[in-house]
Amino acid sequence: MKVQLFIDGQAHLATLGSNLAAALAGLPGRCSVSGQPRAALCGMGVCFECRVTIDGQPHQRACQRVVYEGMEVAREL
Amino acid sequence: MNPVMHGDVLIIGAGIIGSALAEQCARRGLRVAVAEAAIPAAGTSAAGMGHLVVLDDNPAELALSRDGLARWQARRHELPANAEYRACGTLWLARDEAEMQEAERKQAGYQQHGLSSNLLPATALRKLEPALAPNLAGALQVPDDAVLYPPVASRWLLQNAQALGAQLWCKAQVSSVDDEGVARLADGRLLRARHIVIAAGNASATLLPGLPLKPRKGQLLITERYPQRIRHQLVELGYIRSAHASDGDSVAFNVQPRATGQLLIGSSRQFHDTDPAINWPLLQAMLSRALEYLPSLRQLQALRSWAGFRPATPDKLPLLGKVPGHSRLWLATGHEGLGITTALASAHLLADLLCEQAPALDPTPYNPARFGPWSLADQHHPVGVAA
Amino acid sequence: MSSELHTDIAIIGAGPAGIAAAIAACAQGAHVTLVDDNPRPGGQIWRGGPSQAPASASSTFRQLADSQARLLSGFRVAAIPAPGQLLLEDPHRAQVLRYGKLIIASGARERLLPFPGWTLPGVTGAGGLQALVKGGLDVRDQHIVLAGTGPLLLASAATLRAAGAQVLLIAEQAPWSQLARFGWALKAYPAKLAQAASLAWQLGGVPYHHASHVLAALGQTRLEGVQLQLGARTLTLPCDWLGVGYGLLPNTELLRALHCQISQGAAEVDALMQTSQAGIYAVGEATGIGGVDKALLEGRIAGLAATGAAAAAQALAPKRKRQLAFAALLDKHFALQPAITQLAQPDTLVCRCEDVSHASLQLFDSWREAKLQTRCGMGACQGRICGAACESLYGWQGSGDRPPLLPTRLGSLLEPTLAKANPT
Numbered sequence: 037m038k039v040q041l042f043i044d045g046q047a048h049l050a051t052l053g054s055n056l057a058a059a060l061a062g063l064p065g066r067c068s069v070s071g072q073p074r075a076a077l078c079g080m081g082v083c084f085e086c087r088v089t090i091d092g093q094p095h096q097r098a099c100q101r102v103v104y105e106g107m108e109v110a111r112e113l
Numbered sequence: 114m115n116p117v118m119h120g121d122v123l124i125i126g127a128g129i130i131g132s133a134l135a136e137q138c139a140r141r142g143l144r145v146a147v148a149e150a151a152i153p154a155a156g157t158s159a160a161g162m163g164h165l166v167v168l169d170d171n172p173a174e175l176a177l178s179r180d181g182l183a184r185w186q187a188r189r190h191e192l193p194a195n196a197e198y199r200a201c202g203t204l205w206l207a208r209d210e211a212e213m214q215e216a217e218r219k220q221a222g223y224q225q226h227g228l229s230s231n232l233l234p235a236t237a238l239r240k241l242e243p244a245l246a247p248n249l250a251g252a253l254q255v256p257d258d259a260v261l262y263p264p265v266a267s268r269w270l271l272q273n274a275q276a277l278g279a280q281l282w283c284k285a286q287v288s289s290v291d292d293e294g295v296a297r298l299a300d301g302r303l304l305r306a307r308h309i310v311i312a313a314g315n316a317s318a319t320l321l322p323g324l325p326l327k328p329r330k331g332q333l334l335i336t337e338r339y340p341q342r343i344r345h346q347l348v349e350l351g352y353i354r355s356a357h358a359s360d361g362d363s364v365a366f367n368v369q370p371r372a373t374g375q376l377l378i379g380s381s382r383q384f385h386d387t388d389p390a391i392n393w394p395l396l397q398a399m400l401s402r403a404l405e406y407l408p409s410l411r412q413l414q415a416l417r418s419w420a421g422f423r424p425a426t427p428d429k430l431p432l433l434g435k436v437p438g439h440s441r442l443w444l445a446t447g448h449e450g451l452g453i454t455t456a457l458a459s460a461h462l463l464a465d466l467l468c469e470q471a472p473a474l475d476p477t478p479y480n481p482a483r484f485g486p487w488s489l490a491d492q493h494h495p496v497g498v499a500a
Numbered sequence: 501m502s503s504e505l506h507t508d509i510a511i512i513g514a515g516p517a518g519i520a521a522a523i524a525a526c527a528q529g530a531h532v533t534l535v536d537d538n539p540r541p542g543g544q545i546w547r548g549g550p551s552q553a554p555a556s557a558s559s560t561f562r563q564l565a566d567s568q569a570r571l572l573s574g575f576r577v578a579a580i581p582a583p584g585q586l587l588l589e590d591p592h593r594a595q596v597l598r599y600g601k602l603i604i605a606s607g608a609r610e611r612l613l614p615f616p617g618w619t620l621p622g623v624t625g626a627g628g629l630q631a632l633v634k635g636g637l638d639v640r641d642q643h644i645v646l647a648g649t650g651p652l653l654l655a656s657a658a659t660l661r662a663a664g665a666q667v668l669l670i671a672e673q674a675p676w677s678q679l680a681r682f683g684w685a686l687k688a689y690p691a692k693l694a695q696a697a698s699l700a701w702q703l704g705g706v707p708y709h710h711a712s713h714v715l716a717a718l719g720q721t722r723l724e725g726v727q728l729q730l731g732a733r734t735l736t737l738p739c740d741w742l743g744v745g746y747g748l749l750p751n752t753e754l755l756r757a758l759h760c761q762i763s764q765g766a767a768e769v770d771a772l773m774q775t776s777q778a779g780i781y782a783v784g785e786a787t788g789i790g791g792v793d794k795a796l797l798e799g800r801i802a803g804l805a806a807t808g809a810a811a812a813a814q815a816l817a818p819k820r821k822r823q824l825a826f827a828a829l830l831d832k833h834f835a836l837q838p839a840i841t842q843l844a845q846p847d848t849l850v851c852r853c854e855d856v857s858h859a860s861l862q863l864f865d866s867w868r869e870a871k872l873q874t875r876c877g878m879g880a881c882q883g884r885i886c887g888a889a890c891e892s893l894y895g896w897q898g899s900g901d902r903p904p905l906l907p908t909r910l911g912s913l914l915e916p917t918l919a920k921a922n923p924t
Contacts, residue, residue: 053548054636055539061637062722062741064621069338069373069879070855073721075621077852077885079631080544081537082609082751084880084907085852095337095414095880095907096591099635100574102539152869159872195874264872337880337907391903393581400914411911416880417902 041107050103057086057099065098066112073113088112120144120280122467123296123306125287125320126313127153129263130445130452132271133460134312139277141468147271148285148296148304150316154267157314157452160421162333162369162377163266164346165259165454166203169222170353173430173478177455177462179228180474184457185259196266197372203258204233204242204345205352206366206406207250212350216253219350223255230255244342244409253350260346260369263453270456287313290320291489292439308467311436312445314452315424321436323487326447328422330383332396337414340374349406352380360384364399366406376413378403384425391418425449430478433463437485443467444481503595503915507533507570509806510586510599512577512754515543516557517784517795518605519564524803525603526567533597534569535588537576543607544627545792547634560796572597578908580757587908587915594912601779601806604755604767605799608748608785610652611888614850614858615843616716618744622723626745630656633663640664642740645726647671647714650747650834651696658702660743667703668737671712671728673746673837679710682833689826691793713840717742729839747834748789749888753905755782764788771817772805773798781806790827797823841892850893851886853879858893867896880907 037052041059050059057065057076064073065088076086079099086098089110098109122138124131127149138145165182169175189198207213216232223230231254238245238252275281286299290311296304311317318324349366367379381399386392396418404410424447426432432447445463448455458474465472509525511518514536522534534541540549541564542557550561564571575588575595586602588595610625617623624632626648633639644665646653649672657667672679686693709730718725718736725738750766760775760782761768766789767775767782775782781802784795797819804813844850846859854875864870867877867890876890877883877898887898904913 051636051638055632058632058635058637062622064721068619068852068855072619072855073621074619074852076624076632077612077628078610078625079628079635080609082881083612083852083885087880090591093412093591094339099632100537100539101591152866152872155868155872268873334910336910397914400910404910404914411909411914413910414907415904415910415913416907417878417882418904419902 039103039105039107041103041105041109043109044111052103054103055099056088056090056101056103056107056109059103060086060088060098064111064113117302117304120146120306122146122308122310123148123294123304124310124312125290125296126311126316126446127271127281128156128158128312128314128452129154129267129270129456130314130448130459131310131312132267132274133456134310134445134463135274135279136270136277137460137464138467139274139279141464143467145274145279146282146304146306147274147279148282148287148298150286150313151284153271153281153283154264157421157423158267159264160331160333160419161263161423161450161453162367162379163261163263163453164203164367164369165261166346167223167228167255167258168451169219170429174451175226176474177431177458177479178451179226180461181455181458182257182259184461185261186257188457189259192261192266193269195262196269197262198259198266199261199372200257200259201370202254202256202345204238204347205253205255206245206347206349207252208248208349209250213250215350216251219253228255229257242343242345242347244407245347246406246408249406254345258346260371261453262372266453287320289489290442292442294441308441308443310443310445310463310467314446315422317424317444317446321444321487321489324432325427325484326424326432327384328387329425329449330381330386330392330420330422331379331450332381332391332399332418332420334378334396334400334418335371335416336376336378337416338374339376339413342409343368343370343376343407345370347406362386362395364395364402366402368403368407375416376410378410389420391420423449427484431455431459432481433459433479434466434476434481436487437482505533505595505597507531507597508600509533509603509803510535510597510601511603511605513543513605513607513784514538514541514571514573515605515607515784515795516545516560516792517607517799518543518603519560520796520799521603521605521783521803521806522569523560523563523567524800525807526569528804528807528809530807532567532569533572533599535572535575535577535586535597537574539574541571541573544631547631552634576906577754578906578912579904587912589908589912594909594915596915601781603781603783603802603806604786605784605795606751606754606786608750608789609884610745611747611749611892612744612885613746613840613843613889613892614848615714615744616845616848617719617723618717619849619852620717620719620723621721622719622740623717623742623744626656626743627652627748628745629741629743630659633659639741641666643668643738644741644743645669645671645714645728645737645739646743647712647728648745648747649673649836650745650830652745652748654696654699654703656743657706658699661702661706667706668739669707669709671709671714671730673711673713673840674834675711675837678833678835682829685829685833692826713837713843714742714744715843746836746840748785750786750788752786753884753901755786756901757903757905772810772813773802774805788824788827789830790823794820794823794827836892844893850889851876851879853881853886856886861890861894868899870896882906
């Protein structure tokens, strides 16, 4: 089963029940303070590298959130 | 044991006051040593906001803060980038007409001393800071005020001093001083200098029992990075009432946009809480206050909160000058919440006194003799203490 | 849901230790609330909840489902506003949880150490990559290299292979002599030996190099390859993912905030799992890295002890000795080789939140001073990653934690019952 989410406005399909960091599949979700692209590192909510904006709320850890239909993700690049 | 160091000036404490003084003395060719009990710039200097602000509650405070700000402004291009100096200005916020009148009085005062400021009606204020609550009556903008990151600025001053030959003794806990220019360290070593300056903030009172210095607790909270939300240091006009409330706990709205995009949220004042842990009810009162002025803060994420202790004197003015009744022992402390703003001014003033030159500012209002005299730690009862 | 909850026993962390504690405490008739910041219970090892957990876990999950325990998934502990209270937050709400006793099953995280290129997207923890795959990451036909140390590398490789990845090789930093001694010592633990044999079976054909480590991750904006030290030779391999982890570290932030005694990075506990603070228990990886069997046992002991069944808890205590001996084996045989802490180059970032380089940190001699001068550890992870790295690289000990425990909405900190509960 798939759900449709939006990453920077683009529709993406993700497996129902997967977490957002997994769905992003290494796509950088943010830029570091010196401008480097970053993606999930620890996979378990500790490192904060996978932060993205979810439904307008910035700095959310993608690895701690399950995808849902209509989820709007904005990358912090 | 023979003293292990001989010099002109021994400064006890490597906070921003001690560091600024070390630099100023070294620039004048004095042989300087700084004894720091722990880590440079890690006490009150690291706990505050770093708001460089001219305060005008009395002429002496205005003179020192104005001189301090001017000296920072003059050196802003020398500061390292990570000292994060930004001339963002202060907006003194008025909630109603009564506070607007206060803003006008404040402006008249600034004007009298040749300081620029602009009265902003509500519409102009909203244009400058759209995140502010729409019901504010206006503000007084003081464009020359600035902000910086104190630990780095403080360390920079100390490094300048070291580059001019000043010695830094870290983990050098001074256990006693005398008027012969000898300081004894906790490990038994002795340091000797022509003059000793106690610039140890709240810890100064351990060397001079009875010093009229009380730690005044303050709490701050910093958010994650939210760039461009706020552009000025925002302070409520009621701040002065809170800052000068003589005793009880108080909070006042004070928010600073950091160069990182983080928002530093204050402020609180407490005399009787000596616990370095966060006082939750007061933190909540402080945040509630902040939300009245900036409702959109509610959704922002707090990263960290901490408490620090300002070294406060009974008249809110620092102690700069000789320890009363002593000839070689000096004080440079008691700046309460204005130590960052006034560090360079205080350093110049005290260096002038040490070099027996006439300071640019009248030193009388800051002279410790207005409270003294006190005896030294290893002697007996303190005498004539003003509480 | 009202904004304030009450419970006899609050359990933080719904991994094996927390679940076992909940089951035991519920069986004693206590009201239990199990809080976990993941979307589903199971912790890292049983990540993904009952549907994805191994058969061995299913009876545990069933007992949890049959119990009266209240499960708060997706809630993190934000702060400790007052004794006996926790402020919880999920993506939408904040709650105050008032408890009688507290059991902390906060689990562990990976020790992640800096090496050139470790900030590239595509480089993850070894357990981190396993967690992402359990969370749904598609790694079919992806080329993967795993490096670091400890049994987690094997477990992670098995998960990745089962998900269709091509695990190119595993680089274990421990030398053969240490590994052989570990293997020999495992004979005293038939169950662990069987797990190891089963992993080895699943990993048939994956090259396993000892005395080997990653030198650098290669790529411009994403991982493209890896440079490895394999024994005496170096090798460069193209790959899609690189998982590197140097063992596990107990999560102690909540314990520290509650002033529980920590020694050697883990909570100090007595035979009944009580910490130095009365009424606060610690179980599982939080008391020292020892795996799922130790976690289940400790959870049971604490669940019983916290509900007054001291005798039953006491009866289980001797079994723990054996688990602790196994934990000590892990520590000893997978100790880090000196080369591992010397991989960072001057421009390698150590603090990834604030982008602070190795060169700028080498100028200081304490965590506090480095933090004040460079912002190291001041970012969103609050030093969770770089704090451990600085300890390994420079020997620094972290200093006081500053609330909240995790980034928390200001609105949550104002949760109204908090102020009401703490009049001044």
